[in-house]
Amino acid sequence: MKGKVVLAYSGGLDTSVILHWLLEERGYEVVAYTADLGQREDLEALREKAIGIGASKVYIEDLREEFVRDFIFPAIRANAVYEGRYLLGTSLARPLTAKKQIEIAKKEGAVAVAHGATGKGNDQVRFELTYHALSPGIKIIAPWKDEEFLSEFQGRKDLIEYAKAKGIPVRATKEEPWSSDPNLMHISFEAGELEDIARRPRESMFEMTVSSKDAPDKETEIEIEFLKGDPVRVRNVTDDTVKEEPLSLFEYLNEIGGKNGIGRVDIVENRFVGIKSRGVYETPAGTILHIAHRDLEGITMDREVMHLRDSLIPKFSELIYYGLWYSPEMEVLRALFDKSQEHVTGSVRLALYKGNVIVIGRQSPESLYDQGLASMDIAGGYDPKDAAGFIKINALRLISNTLRLRKDVSKS
């Protein structure tokens, strides 16, 4: 035995084969580890499967609450969105999964950590940057970048054959012509027939949301309350359902968002490893919160704070997407983003309707919006004549610039 390795185990074909391979071909003791991020799998079956293959121990960690509170909510607070559209559901999950894996590795005295992410994707980067950041020097086993593994397993067929040969159970279910990855925040779809970017995904592929066509003909009206940028209360105005804890609140928004066909996105995005890839996502709760949060900022955030912050959203989102959640630059950026949220408190009313999230009202004890400019009166009022000076002074540069251009023209 070479010592223990903690493997991020999904229960699927790849990591099941990897588990066995680490054991038999590499001579490790394997501790299987699965993060419960709300992917709604039969985690007990998964435990048994891991044991059956040969894992010496199985950790199944319920990280759902932490995922919502410490990963999803900070992203919502930041209006994080990659390349203008992707709400980062997978990107946010990986650092948490990897962080817990490192904790287990330490506890178990493991000599290595392993994951089954492919060598062409973002997830390998997110896993490994987190491993390196949290446990410098730790040995990382990434079979899909391992020469021997790659030469033994050239495709799915090899994996299946290996599994059969080794008595690893293979799901009887027909393989779908795409791969998917669900968690609390979203489900992502990629590969297979989705690689044809001119082709619309089949309706049957979607899992978290109904088609807008099948959504109710009546609006679902809700109210979301935020405290310093975090959602703290959701109320269904129609039936008065109320949810206040991060996890239950988020699950509830997924439920009603899904029923109303909210949060589908279909994009071609840029991976950190330099290639373009097509992803389709369903993010019901995330989409609702993103829209509500932006709206509340409209009344509670100072203009210059917003414009400065907005210019940094692409960077913030890129850091998440690239797997740099645990990085010094994220630390300094979060200091700014969190500071910007101090007054983002209040509530937003929304109508959910066939794919639409419609803002229908908002209010805040921290509002900077001033109906009738009442508090301006306290400060001497808004005098339109001030605007004349404001404009004239702002125009001086433009005037100088134009006079120069004319001089240039008159010389030529």
Place this chain on the structure above:
Amino acid sequence: MKGKVVLAYSGGLDTSVILHWLLEERGYEVVAYTADLGQREDLEALREKAIGIGASKVYIEDLREEFVRDFIFPAIRANAVYEGRYLLGTSLARPLTAKKQIEIAKKEGAVAVAHGATGKGNDQVRFELTYHALSPGIKIIAPWKDEEFLSEFQGRKDLIEYAKAKGIPVRATKEEPWSSDPNLMHISFEAGELEDIARRPRESMFEMTVSSKDAPDKETEIEIEFLKGDPVRVRNVTDDTVKEEPLSLFEYLNEIGGKNGIGRVDIVENRFVGIKSRGVYETPAGTILHIAHRDLEGITMDREVMHLRDSLIPKFSELIYYGLWYSPEMEVLRALFDKSQEHVTGSVRLALYKGNVIVIGRQSPESLYDQGLASMDIAGGYDPKDAAGFIKINALRLISNTLRLRKDVSKS
């Protein structure tokens, strides 16, 4: 007579009174000028009204084509969106209106230009910065910032009385409890009952779009072709309608977008003059093009170009919103934005459905998306093992940082 003044004339109560006031109380000859930006008014009636009040001449300029081609399309190319949501329909119109007004003033040998925008809004800034930039030193008459005018007219009531006294026709129609401003790109609503930001706009207010509830139960499928970032062709896949000119293409998208309930936004935004204001907008064509354009960039734009450009969208949009269309900083920024569009050529298929704009496919002769990474093979292929080095090198900083943190901890 003090000379001529060119007045931006809308035909409404305010500018009608201003026309008369300039004439009678200020002693100017008044040239009325109306920009046709697609606001769908009876422009001939407006001409007669201006003459009736006393205008010595009336210019009605059809700027629709120029508006679409030189103002709306550059904004679409830039993905311009103010504070994350507003597509800038009014902001884009003002500099064009003002530019033409200055041209008329020069042609007419006018001594001044005048407008009827209020002293609390953005439009005064947009008008006047453009005047200053294009005609340094020109006299600007802005009655709503003029002490005498303000003391004479303290509200709508005073205007109506003045109009009646002077024989200026006042529209019989009941005044709506909001003000609106339509052009080709959008219609904006503000003030009146909309000042209550907790209140949802009445359905009857909307003009360009139907409610999603009243939209067809069937998707409208279209294909939009872009050339270097500009839309050059729209095809309705169902009925094979094709539009290729900027204006007709844009009007057609407004039509089918409106029918499908697309492009409503309700926000509280930050004015350049430092106050927050609630605006409701309908922007059907702009919304469709915005979404389609972003999607096409997904397959045609380099990642680093996109991320850099994305960080500058807030600035670009701010410049438009603030009325700095004609400014040196816009010039340099447009150089970058336009350069970024050189390869944004291709087409996007969309389904319009009850407020949703759903991307259902895209293709491009300039695509950087590589199904199966085929052209990577030309360049020696994508080797997953390279990713190992990539990740390790990227992790070095993180490792150093963590080792330092540990050292700090061990010392404390």
Place this chain on the structure above:
Amino acid sequence: MKGKVVLAYSGGLDTSVILHWLLEERGYEVVAYTADLGQREDLEALREKAIGIGASKVYIEDLREEFVRDFIFPAIRANAVYEGRYLLGTSLARPLTAKKQIEIAKKEGAVAVAHGATGKGNDQVRFELTYHALSPGIKIIAPWKDEEFLSEFQGRKDLIEYAKAKGIPVRATKEEPWSSDPNLMHISFEAGELEDIARRPRESMFEMTVSSKDAPDKETEIEIEFLKGDPVRVRNVTDDTVKEEPLSLFEYLNEIGGKNGIGRVDIVENRFVGIKSRGVYETPAGTILHIAHRDLEGITMDREVMHLRDSLIPKFSELIYYGLWYSPEMEVLRALFDKSQEHVTGSVRLALYKGNVIVIGRQSPESLYDQGLASMDIAGGYDPKDAAGFIKINALRLISNTLRLRKDVSKS
């Protein structure tokens, strides 16, 4: 009496006349207030002068320590520099002066504050934005923007005549052909003969620094120690002088910097009010600290933190220059900047020599610099072969881009 006004009083001709004018022509009781920011004037004489003119009370506040600790040091921590060259000595002083003035106004129950800054400069903006931010609604009297005052006083001659007529003492000293404004951080010169931007300032103008030509022929060697970005200790290596308190440390650096001809800058800068202006500055201590601090960051700051932060220095500096020290955007930006300084601890050795500040060594307990990459070994070492993968993956985008360009060419 209309009540009290607190006047920022410098003792010079302008504010002496203003003091009298407020008293006699406006009917206020005037409380004179002078901030001691290290301008090295006879403050007792100033007090007597104010009383002599008619001030009911005089506040002379020693703000030197606070100025260094809470204004200069944060700017040093941020590497703040306006338009690449100006270290912001005046810009940093104004918000502090104005803040204390507001405190006095509150204590005195004053109805207004007044200052003598001109209507074309930056200082009026810095004073007044601070007044507004710290005391919304307070009445501000700015005679140099007051119509009556301006019509009464069209130039220096009018001020002198008024002073003579009213028995206000006028300094016998010949007026210099420029105006200057000293404080602990720097002395600034502008106007008068300096308005000729092609003309070199006279050597006799400078006050804080000798000419490099007159500086010692021997280097002065010092060591500066920083803690979390703030200088906490300066040691003269030659004579072992040690200074550890913010104020004494800063004054000492001014002294030895000045002796070595350090910190002169001559620039044309852009004022917030839209005009260009020429300024000449002497900032000995600020220059030394700026250089030393940057150097220490070189060994203690993560690369990505630095690059991100560097992109925000222009904004940070602009906020200071524009008078937005007390603003919500400064708050959020400072959160990021301060976070970035957590590890900027260590010391830098410098040689001062005839205008040059030469870094000759640095060390830090928080260093990320790794001689021989020793700690890399802990983390598995630096493997040059990793660099191959790193480069290849980074090149993928470039390869795709070039292949596309070729395709474009082959089609044309």
Place this chain on the structure above:
Amino acid sequence: MKGKVVLAYSGGLDTSVILHWLLEERGYEVVAYTADLGQREDLEALREKAIGIGASKVYIEDLREEFVRDFIFPAIRANAVYEGRYLLGTSLARPLTAKKQIEIAKKEGAVAVAHGATGKGNDQVRFELTYHALSPGIKIIAPWKDEEFLSEFQGRKDLIEYAKAKGIPVRATKEEPWSSDPNLMHISFEAGELEDIARRPRESMFEMTVSSKDAPDKETEIEIEFLKGDPVRVRNVTDDTVKEEPLSLFEYLNEIGGKNGIGRVDIVENRFVGIKSRGVYETPAGTILHIAHRDLEGITMDREVMHLRDSLIPKFSELIYYGLWYSPEMEVLRALFDKSQEHVTGSVRLALYKGNVIVIGRQSPESLYDQGLASMDIAGGYDPKDAAGFIKINALRLISNTLRLRKDVSKS
């Protein structure tokens, strides 16, 4: 024979051994290529040495003019400076060297290109990213990342032994305890005793500049004329020497800059490969031009253009440093930077004195500086009273913010 490889050949020990190794151990025909970038070596001796070792052909390309015009000047136009201090002399040279190497490879029908840069540095990245960008799929041989080569040559000693064994001439000169790399723009020093970052470089190390202590006791006064950001004329005011061509002008500035001790920098910088490294540089001409160019921008560049551009200098410089000269993001960024230079025309007078570059005057036909605000008068003049409105409107946000904070306090 496996075909031809074009080797970037410096004539030094490393590339001489590599040349032989490629030939003997790898079986290539080797075409040696040396870029003349002004490094002042005996290039004919180098040619003979390459032939002697076995090169089938030697290209010695005089790239000096192109280096100055198309690489150094664009960096000067952009005020490019990495991490606040490094003027990028090496970073600018690599893409040019690599570009020409690719051209030769194409001309020669070579199957590969090779370089001798180490596996820990930036230069490997700059070479290889350029190779990939300009010739996708080309085979790259980088011995210092090659497993076999690395195991054969573990240090300098192995190289010397190999050289001796193979009859490769080894320079008799004592090896210096640092490595250096000179070109027209600068000489860089690193490694060896410089790795001790607390240690000051020996005076004897410097090559392009004298110590300030040994520089003349009299100022050298020069005038530099720029056209659209590029220097087009240098005049020594004292002796009336005039230089107008890019290369001769630049060499002349190196000469007089060097004599006056200008352009030394000693920093710890962040490499692209994630490690910190100490570099010492002498950049006389670059330093002078950098300072003069910045100054001229002060009078010719609009404020908002400058502030926007300044925020992008770190990115622009990073791209150069990282070897991304030939990249799509550099293309779009250069569009902005070049646009910003359209009016940067005029001249700057400088005094060079013992390490100092002192701006002593400037003038421009494109000046926006307005002595006495004369052209403002054309535009209606600068009215101080406008500033009142300007400030008040700018303060509105701050007032709102403060009123909110008070409300918060009063509630708590």
